[in-house]
Amino acid sequence: MCPPARDGTTEDEPVTDAYSDRGNKDRSIANPRDGASMSSSLKGEATPSTETAFLAGIDMTGGYGRGADILHACTVSVDPGEIAVIVGPNGAGKSTAMKAVFGMLDLREGRVVLDGQDISRLSPQDRVAAGMGFVPQVRNIFTSLTVEENLEMGAFLRRDDIRPTMEQVYDLFPILRDKRRQPAGELSGGQRQQVAVGRALMTRPKVLMLDEPTAGVSPIVMDELFDRIIEVSRTGIPILMVEQNARQALEIADRGYVLVQGRNAFTGTGRELLADPEVRKSFLGG
Amino acid sequence: MLNALVALMNFVVIPATAYGAQLALGALGVTLIYGILRFSNFAHGDTMAFGTMVTILLTWALQAAGVSLGPLPTALIAMPVGILGAAALLLLTDRFVYRFYRAQRAAPVILVIVSMGVMFVYNGLTRFVIGVDDQRFADGERFILSANAFRDWSGLDEGLALRTTQAITIVTAIIVVAALFWFLNRTRTGKSMRAFSDNEDLALLSGISPERVVMVTWLLVAALATIAGTLYGLDKTFKPFTYFQLLLPIFAAAIVGGLGSPIGAIAGGFIIAFAEVAITYPLRKILSYLLPEAWEPAGLVQLLATEYKFAVSFIILIVVLLIRPTGLFKGKAV
Numbered sequence: 253m254c255p256p257a258r259d260g261t262t263e264d265e266p267v268t269d270a271y272s273d274r275g276n277k278d279r280s281i282a283n284p285r286d287g288a289s290m291s292s293s294l295k296g297e298a299t300p301s302t303e304t305a306f307l308a309g310i311d312m313t314g315g316y317g318r319g320a321d322i323l324h325a326c327t328v329s330v331d332p333g334e335i336a337v338i339v340g341p342n343g344a345g346k347s348t349a350m351k352a353v354f355g356m357l358d359l360r361e362g363r364v365v366l367d368g369q370d371i372s373r374l375s376p377q378d379r380v381a382a383g384m385g386f387v388p389q390v391r392n393i394f395t396s397l398t399v400e401e402n403l404e405m406g407a408f409l410r411r412d413d414i415r416p417t418m419e420q421v422y423d424l425f426p427i428l429r430d431k432r433r434q435p436a437g438e439l440s441g442g443q444r445q446q447v448a449v450g451r452a453l454m455t456r457p458k459v460l461m462l463d464e465p466t467a468g469v470s471p472i473v474m475d476e477l478f479d480r481i482i483e484v485s486r487t488g489i490p491i492l493m494v495e496q497n498a499r500q501a502l503e504i505a506d507r508g509y510v511l512v513q514g515r516n517a518f519t520g521t522g523r524e525l526l527a528d529p530e531v532r533k534s535f536l537g538g
Numbered sequence: 539m540l541n542a543l544v545a546l547m548n549f550v551v552i553p554a555t556a557y558g559a560q561l562a563l564g565a566l567g568v569t570l571i572y573g574i575l576r577f578s579n580f581a582h583g584d585t586m587a588f589g590t591m592v593t594i595l596l597t598w599a600l601q602a603a604g605v606s607l608g609p610l611p612t613a614l615i616a617m618p619v620g621i622l623g624a625a626a627l628l629l630l631t632d633r634f635v636y637r638f639y640r641a642q643r644a645a646p647v648i649l650v651i652v653s654m655g656v657m658f659v660y661n662g663l664t665r666f667v668i669g670v671d672d673q674r675f676a677d678g679e680r681f682i683l684s685a686n687a688f689r690d691w692s693g694l695d696e697g698l699a700l701r702t703t704q705a706i707t708i709v710t711a712i713i714v715v716a717a718l719f720w721f722l723n724r725t726r727t728g729k730s731m732r733a734f735s736d737n738e739d740l741a742l743l744s745g746i747s748p749e750r751v752v753m754v755t756w757l758l759v760a761a762l763a764t765i766a767g768t769l770y771g772l773d774k775t776f777k778p779f780t781y782f783q784l785l786l787p788i789f790a791a792a793i794v795g796g797l798g799s800p801i802g803a804i805a806g807g808f809i810i811a812f813a814e815v816a817i818t819y820p821l822r823k824i825l826s827y828l829l830p831e832a833w834e835p836a837g838l839v840q841l842l843a844t845e846y847k848f849a850v851s852f853i854i855l856i857v858v859l860l861i862r863p864t865g866l867f868k869g870k871a872v
């Protein structure tokens with residue numbers, strides 16, 4: 253069952269001892285909060301495109317547990333057929349924003365809307381069931397399970413035939429078909445990221461969230477992964493992703509968000525941001 | 539030469555294999571709990587005692603009613619009920635004790651202490667119902683192959699005996715382990731348990747229900763503990779204190795193999811059992827067949843007295859923890 257769960261990619265998760273792999277210190281995602289109560293107040297002054305977006309985290313303010321706020325009125329959104337990219341310096345709160353959209357931390361203010369429904373009070377599991385797929389930045393595969401078992405676990409909530417979806421994932425990432433009987437922990441960095449994305453696709457999500465899908469892979473593999481992500485996006489699935497490689501990411505972004513210290517510093521289409529001298533100077537190295 | 543081999547088989551290999559199978563089943567329970575619930579369950583020995591006690595009580599009732607399996611022990615019929623009894627006890631404990639701490643995401647150290655409390659409760663419960671003394675409940679044919687029969691057949695000086703309980707232990711252990719591995723590797727629920735053990739957060743993001751995984755784990759543990767306990771009781775005798783003492787070799791087996799690794803638990807069980815039996819068995823007899831008469835050892839060539847058998851587990855445990863803390867099969871570091 254259990255070669256160690258650590259998979260060597262735990263860059264922003266300090267490992268203290270064996271017992272610390274109880275998971276992160278986020279609000280327990282094991283305690284589903286029931287019922288999607290519709291929030292009625294629509295006070296936010298968000299731009300129209302955000303208000304009506306398929307998936308939107310609007311004016312999100314909050315942090316981990318009882319700690320200080322990390323996000324300050326942060327807003328991100330994405331529509332079908334689009335790729336929305338969040339960039340920003342290390343520690344800006346990009347991953348935190350993703351977790352907030354996925355319900356893994358308590359929001360003090362703001363809300364999350366999916367397909368016109370306020371889902372702010374849904375547990376992460378319920379959000380999976382509602383059609384959201386999430387690939388976390390770290391520990392995003394089951395290292396001791398085979399590639400195929402990883403995909404099966406991605407489809408755990410489904411009761412119908414998952415073979416066709418699995419074939420689609422294998423068509424998207426052909427290398428995974430060859431390696432399907434191998435423990436996922438034995439694969440290279442790029443292949444692991446493919447497993448992680450494949451696992452999330454197995455639920456046939458209505459929206460896909462990727463936190464640094466190209467972290468730690470070579471430039472060639474990175475281009476390859478971007479191509480695959482664009483391919484997924486072409487099938488109509490909206491993609492919200494965080495990227496370290498800001499320039500490349502913004503080139504394929506329909507929407508771009510520059511996050512600084514938990515706040516939206518710049519927002520626009522990817523092309524607008526790439527052209528913005530301020531953004532170029534501060535975040536793209538001139 | 540042949541005599542030496544037969545003596546080795548008779549006094550070391552066969553008993554150690556049976557004992558190893560019992561330890562392996564016990565260690566599998568410990569390792570499953572560690573893999574899924576992330577703590578070392580000190581109540582495991584007493585869980586084994588409780589399941590065995592239920593089995594024994596029913597066995598006596600069946601024996602009184604004249605039910606029997608012929609050459610096989612009646613306890614085999616009673617064992618499923620013993621498993622149900624242990625399962626009920628474990629699920630109740632989980633509902634009223636462990637779940638509370640799980641909801642708080644309590645540190646494993648706290649759960650270990652809690653399990654010690656649970657251990658004392660189980661301990662008292664078993665003693666209260668069945669008493670502290672030795673209980674015998676084995677019946678049926680005692681030997682499959684008796685020493686005398688073997689001597690007559692082979693013409694050797696040494697006899698080779700195979701007790702029914704030893705054979706049953708080994709056969710049952712093989713079946714149980716095969717079934718367990720099939721379950722963990724082939725079924726949806728089993729795979730979800732492995733996934734949960736591997737990466738709890740991602741399992742939750744995949745929609746795997748932790749409470750269900752935990753429940754199935756306790757059911758498996760109940761079965762493993764009761765079977766291990768009953769086999770041990772049949773092979774030796776049933777005495778609650780002995781089961782508490784078994785904790786040490788069982789934990790040693792699980793840790794040596796690598797906590798959280800089922801294969802490791804099995805390997806660890808046999809390593810501990812063979813070491814314990816070989817080191818505490820007087821090797822003089824075996825050597826006397828191998829060495830020329832002049833070299834025949836004066837003493838018993840017993841490396842450690844039987845009273846110190848637990849020291850063997852302990853030493854192996856310490857050595858492994860020093861050299862390879864994750865165990866032979868790379869479990870989670872302790």
Ligand SMILES: Nc1ncnc2c1ncn2[C@@H]1O[C@H](COP(=O)(O)OP(=O)(O)O)[C@@H](O)[C@H]1O
Pocket residue numbers: 264276277278316319322340341342343344345346347348349
């Ligand atoms: N699990 C956590 N618990 C408490 N604080 C955290 C946790 N994860 C991240 N933080 C803090 O939140 C801030 C933003 O981190 P993060 O969202 O990971 O940044 P980014 O992904 O942009 O690099 C950092 O100051 C970090 O220390």
Ligand SMILES: [Mg+2]
Pocket residue numbers: 264346347348389
């Ligand atoms: Mg991050």
